[in-house]
Amino acid sequence: MPMMMLKGNESTAYAAKLARVKVVPAYPITPSTVFPEKVSELIANGEMDAEFLPVESEHSALSAAIGAAATGVRTMTATASQGLAFMNEILYIASGMRLPIVMAIGNRALAAPVNIWADQQDTMMVRDSGWIHFYAETNQEALDLTIIAFKVSENENVLLPALMGMDAFVLTHTMEPVNVPEQKDVDAFLGEKEINYPVLDPSKPATFGAFVFPEHYMEFRYSQYIAMEHAKKVIDDAFEQFNKIFGRGYSKVSGFQVEDADILFITMGSMTGTARETVRKLREEGEKVGLVKITVFRPFPKDEIIEITKNAKVIAVVDRNISPGFAGAIFTEVAASFTNVKNRPKIIDFILGLGGRDIRVENYEEIYKRSKKAMRGKFEEVQWIDVDEESVKEVEGSL
Numbered sequence: 001m002p003m004m005m006l007k008g009n010e011s012t013a014y015a016a017k018l019a020r021v022k023v024v025p026a027y028p029i030t031p032s033t034v035f036p037e038k039v040s041e042l043i044a045n046g047e048m049d050a051e052f053l054p055v056e057s058e059h060s061a062l063s064a065a066i067g068a069a070a071t072g073v074r075t076m077t078a079t080a081s082q083g084l085a086f087m088n089e090i091l092y093i094a095s096g097m098r099l100p101i102v103m104a105i106g107n108r109a110l111a112a113p114v115n116i117w118a119d120q121q122d123t124m125m126v127r128d129s130g131w132i133h134f135y136a137e138t139n140q141e142a143l144d145l146t147i148i149a150f151k152v153s154e155n156e157n158v159l160l161p162a163l164m165g166m167d168a169f170v171l172t173h174t175m176e177p178v179n180v181p182e183q184k185d186v187d188a189f190l191g192e193k194e195i196n197y198p199v200l201d202p203s204k205p206a207t208f209g210a211f212v213f214p215e216h217y218m219e220f221r222y223s224q225y226i227a228m229e230h231a232k233k234v235i236d237d238a239f240e241q242f243n244k245i246f247g248r249g250y251s252k253v254s255g256f257q258v259e260d261a262d263i264l265f266i267t268m269g270s271m272t273g274t275a276r277e278t279v280r281k282l283r284e285e286g287e288k289v290g291l292v293k294i295t296v297f298r299p300f301p302k303d304e305i306i307e308i309t310k311n312a313k314v315i316a317v318v319d320r321n322i323s324p325g326f327a328g329a330i331f332t333e334v335a336a337s338f339t340n341v342k343n344r345p346k347i348i349d350f351i352l353g354l355g356g357r358d359i360r361v362e363n364y365e366e367i368y369k370r371s372k373k374a375m376r377g378k379f380e381e382v383q384w385i386d387v388d389e390e391s392v393k394e395v396e397g398s399l
Contacts, residue, residue: 001185001246006178008171009034011139012078012104012164014178015146017048018186019102020193022073025053025064027083030116031106031168035078058083062090062101069099070208072199074150076101080168081108081122088126094161095130095224097209098197100153101161103131104146107269107320108168109355117356118167120269121321123297124329130224132162132231133298137272139176142166144248145295147186151238156196157230167270167320168356181246189245228299235296252301254293255308257283261290263371264312266305268294268330271320271359278364289368294330302337312345316371318364320353327351327382346374352385 006014013035016024026036042048051068055061061077069075079087084105094101105123109115123133134149136142142164149162166172198206212220235252243249257279258264267275272293282289292308294301309315319328326332331349338344350367353359363385370383 001179001181003177004180005175006139006143006180007034007173007175008136008139008142008166009078009104009106009173010038011143011178012146012166013038013042014180015143016050016076017042018181018183019074019076019147019150019190020187021050021076023051023053023065023068023075024077025055025061025068025075026077027055027058027061027079029058029080029083031108031172032078032080032083032104034172035104058086059090062087062094062103065101066090066094066097066099069094069101070097070200072193072195074193076103078104078106080106081110081116084122084126085110088129091126091129091131093209096220098159098224098227099161100150100159102146102149102153103161103163104142105163105165106168106172107165115355116168118170118270119320119354119356120165120167121354123163123165124321127298127329130160130228131298132158132160132228132296134162134164134296135269135294136164136166136171137270137293139166139171139174140178140248141295142171143178143180144242144246144250147181147189148238148242148250151190151241152231152234154194154196155230155234156194158227158234159197160224160227160231165269170270185245189242232299235299250295251304252294252296253304253308254295255290256293257290258292258308259290259311260288261311262288262313262375263368264290264292264309264315265364265367266292266294266315266317266330266334268297269320271318271353274359274361275318275364278361278368281361282365282368287368297330300333300337302333305334305337306341309345313375314371315345315347316367317347317349318367319349319351322351322354331382346379347381348374348379349382350385351382357386
């Protein structure tokens, strides 16, 4: 397995090559543009046997991916932020047609105001679209999880599209050492692409994504729901098989110093590394704190989160997104998970890092300080970290 210095976007491009993707429709958008650039380079150099389709918009990119996947070939694309928003209509069609498309997302803030830097608002916007969600902490994870996404999506009991999110610039444009698997090992992991769903075939005309009356629409949605439930075990099995072949272990949620922790951070994506360093620092100071990382957001790992946090007194959810009018998406899911749990911890949502603002050890220390205070009394459910009140007044005054 050769080590290469790769940007996150390059990692996903190599994953597409190793997965033997046959069609890549794409439209460039920052910070995901390097993916189609690298894929087109690999194809032009004869390193990748695939068809690259430069289209006129993100809407067209996913539409073309649907057309390709509907013929049974392995298909992948990439986008970010406003591009993902532009795809919104087609996201539901891809999942409703049960097509195992994989998409790499450079997680980026949504406008307005225009911002090209990291947060997870874009993929949280489409959490109800019927796509499986993976999130990478590192460029190594970006490559691995993209390959795993094909394994899961193409399973005959799932047949749902999957996205793999990686934070803009922090991962997409930053070079890290990545262990690139051998082709034979990826072939052994994925196997031959099986056509285990109806496909477009001129010799056998058929209608796909047809108009459906109320008598049947609900059954389609129920089938999609069941497929996402099936994905829970399929993901676990894929992680286990990947570990056996490549020696890198993954799980829907993973813990660090959780056993005796009174306070647990819950994070997702690249912010996890900073949280881990903070936990190490606070542990050296005698503080009982730990970390839970979410790798799979859809299907949401409710049972795993309840189990891994069972000894905690406070769960500090760290959201790099916000739903104005309530809270962040991860907090909402975590809080809902504990609805019917008798002895549940206090759960607090901390909003930070929006629009690419740096997430520092000092931020996590502040979160820990506030969480420790919450153990002893009342607390606000949603708290913002690292917000300049004077700047807020300036912004409001300019509206």
